[in-house]
Every structure is written in C-alpha cells, then in structure tokens.
Amino acid sequence: MKTISNAANSPKHCDDHPNLQTTLMDIYHRMEDAFGDRGWWPASSTEEIIIGAILVQNVSWSNTVKAVERLNDHGLLTFPALAAASVDDIEACVYSTRFYKTKAKKLKAFATHVMTHHKGRIDAMLAQPMAPLRAELLQIYGIGPETADDILLYAANQASFVIDAYTKRIFYRLGLTPADISYESMRAWFMANLPADVSLFNQYHALLDAVGHHFCSTKRPKCEACPLRSKCLVAQGKLVI
DNA sequence: TTCCGGGTAG
DNA sequence: CTACCAGGAA
Incomplete structure (x- = not known):
C-alpha cells in the first residue's frame, strides 16, 4: 500500500471525527492502489x-x-x-x-x-x-x-475539496452521505474530516472520477471489478438503484 | 425546472 | 442507433 504525504497521515486539523477520517482515508487508499497517480489537472499553464x-x-x-x-x-x-x-x-x-x-x-x-x-x-x-x-x-x-x-x-493550489456528480453518487452508494446532499454541505463534510492537504484533495477527486468513470456508472455499475466493492451497499445488494 | 445542443463510446 | 458526458444560468 502506498503512503501519501505526512500531512495527510496526521490527524491535525480534523480530530472531531477520527473514525470518519479513517474511513475516508481507507477509501482513498483502496482507489489509489487500483489507479495509482492520476496526475490531475493535465495542462501546461x-x-x-x-x-x-x-x-x-x-x-x-x-x-x-x-x-x-x-x-x-x-x-x-x-x-x-x-x-x-x-x-x-x-x-x-x-x-x-x-x-x-x-x-x-x-x-x-x-x-x-x-x-x-x-x-x-x-x-x-x-x-x-x-x-x-x-x-x-x-x-x-x-x-x-x-x-x-x-x-x-x-x-491556485489551495486545499478546497471538489464535489461532482461522481462524488455524490459514490458516497451515497457507500452509505456515507444522503442522496440529496447539497454541494456546500458535502464539501464542508469532506473538509471537516480530512486534513487540509492540496496533494490529497487533488488525488482524491481524480481517483473518484476514475472510479465513477470506470465502475460506478448510473445504470449497470461494474461492482465486481470496483476497488470499493467491499465497502459499498450496492455491491453487497443492500441498496437497490 | 428547463435550456444549452457537439461528439463519441458502447 | 442511443446514452450521456470534469455544470451553470435563468
């Protein structure tokens, strides 16, 4: 299993929900083991x-x-x-x-x-x-x-967590957030339970995009091959979509 | 809520 | 051939 930056591994700025941080980092590492470094954002300026x-x-x-x-x-x-x-x-x-x-x-x-x-x-x-x-x-x-x-x-290389349709869908299916959660609420939830680290937020969003694009599609998700299957309600038949 | 309205993967 | 895509404005 790969390690990320020191800031991402030390629960400095988010000690209100240590268990939730552990869960979010577990999800992160499962995705990173599957996809590696995504290298977002691909651009030269x-x-x-x-x-x-x-x-x-x-x-x-x-x-x-x-x-x-x-x-x-x-x-x-x-x-x-x-x-x-x-x-x-x-x-x-x-x-x-x-x-x-x-x-x-x-x-x-x-x-x-x-x-x-x-x-x-x-x-x-x-x-x-x-x-x-x-x-x-x-x-x-x-x-x-x-x-x-x-x-x-x-x-700007500032630690602002990006939410998108994939993020909402994946975390709803994981059973961790409501289906109708607002953008600002979900962003605040991630930022309250993860260390404010630019590299971590960068990779996290890129990895969620990869999971959403390759496995967690709206209809007919490919749960058998998904790196998050063991944590997911849909993959375990506990949530019908 | 609806409009916007090219391009491609399946 | 259809589905749907790294959303936001009105």
Missing part, C-alpha cells in the same frame, strides 16, 4: 487549467481537449487574448464543446474579469486567501461551486 475547467462543464474531456488545442492554435489560450477576441472567434474555437455559445461567453467573462480587476495578473488573483477568492470566483459569470473549487485546487 494556470490559464489553460482555468479555461479547461470552464469548457469541461457537463462536456466530455475529449471534446474539451479539442477546444483547448484550437484555442492554442489561434493564440487564444491567455486571458489578455481572450478578453480582446470577438465572441465569434472564440465560438469557432470551442465549437466542439456542446454549449459553445455559452462557453465562449463564459471564457470572455472570466478573461475580462482578470483584466479589469487584476490587471491581467491571474497569479496575483489566485494568491488571495481561499474564502475571499472563492467568493470572488462565484460572482463571475459561468463559475459555479464545482468550477470554483477546480480553480482553487488545481490552479
């Missing part, structure tokens, strides 16, 4: 991570990659360039992302925000403390809670 996070909203990763590459080919993979570009030109680059008109508006809105409020310096914007930065991100058109946490974790 901070700006590319943010642009990709917006484009991938409810869109497949393969279609997102096409759009990022086209933006790069047209010199639009920076916020100064996006802020100056026409919406029509951006739309042409991100056509592969299903809601391409909405995506183009979102990219331009974020780029304009960085230019207007931070003189184009994304690094300065991301250097703010987590709470005010998260609040600022949520006020930008096109940035909801999941994308804000993607940006905080993968672009």
Whole structure:
C-alpha cells in the first residue's frame, strides 16, 4: 500500500471525527492502489487549467481537449487574448464543446474579469486567501461551486475539496452521505474530516472520477471489478438503484 | 425546472 | 442507433 504525504497521515486539523477520517482515508487508499497517480489537472499553464475547467462543464474531456488545442492554435489560450477576441472567434474555437455559445461567453467573462480587476495578473488573483477568492470566483459569470473549487485546487493550489456528480453518487452508494446532499454541505463534510492537504484533495477527486468513470456508472455499475466493492451497499445488494 | 445542443463510446 | 458526458444560468 502506498503512503501519501505526512500531512495527510496526521490527524491535525480534523480530530472531531477520527473514525470518519479513517474511513475516508481507507477509501482513498483502496482507489489509489487500483489507479495509482492520476496526475490531475493535465495542462501546461494556470490559464489553460482555468479555461479547461470552464469548457469541461457537463462536456466530455475529449471534446474539451479539442477546444483547448484550437484555442492554442489561434493564440487564444491567455486571458489578455481572450478578453480582446470577438465572441465569434472564440465560438469557432470551442465549437466542439456542446454549449459553445455559452462557453465562449463564459471564457470572455472570466478573461475580462482578470483584466479589469487584476490587471491581467491571474497569479496575483489566485494568491488571495481561499474564502475571499472563492467568493470572488462565484460572482463571475459561468463559475459555479464545482468550477470554483477546480480553480482553487488545481490552479491556485489551495486545499478546497471538489464535489461532482461522481462524488455524490459514490458516497451515497457507500452509505456515507444522503442522496440529496447539497454541494456546500458535502464539501464542508469532506473538509471537516480530512486534513487540509492540496496533494490529497487533488488525488482524491481524480481517483473518484476514475472510479465513477470506470465502475460506478448510473445504470449497470461494474461492482465486481470496483476497488470499493467491499465497502459499498450496492455491491453487497443492500441498496437497490 | 428547463435550456444549452457537439461528439463519441458502447 | 442511443446514452450521456470534469455544470451553470435563468
């Protein structure tokens, strides 16, 4: 069994529910033994991570990659360039992302925000403390809670736990959270019961995505091969879906 | 709640 | 051929 960072192994900031932390780390290690290092977020710059996070909203990763590459080919993979570009030109680059008109508006809105409020310096914007930065991100058109946490974790390297549809589905099936839990409640639950470690949160979300994508599908989950089968109510026939 | 509305894996 | 994808706005 692999070991992770020291911070992730020491129950420093979360001694209210030591048993729950043990459970969450057990789940983590079972997934890591199965998938190894996922290496999220695959991108070569901070700006590319943010642009990709917006484009991938409810869109497949393969279609997102096409759009990022086209933006790069047209010199639009920076916020100064996006802020100056026409919406029509951006739309042409991100056509592969299903809601391409909405995506183009979102990219331009974020780029304009960085230019207007931070003189184009994304690094300065991301250097703010987590709470005010998260609040600022949520006020930008096109940035909801999941994308804000993607940006905080993968672009700003701050320990904000990302919740997505896979996370909710897997933990409901594990019997650890309600089916209708809110985004903010579930994020707070993870962050209250795990050490605030960027590498741990990064890997944890990436591993949940892998389990969700490969095993824990909405219908016909592949429980027999799932690394979490021994902890899961569905795999043990105790929960019908 | 509904709209958005390309692309591909199965 | 259908299902559904690293969501968010109105």
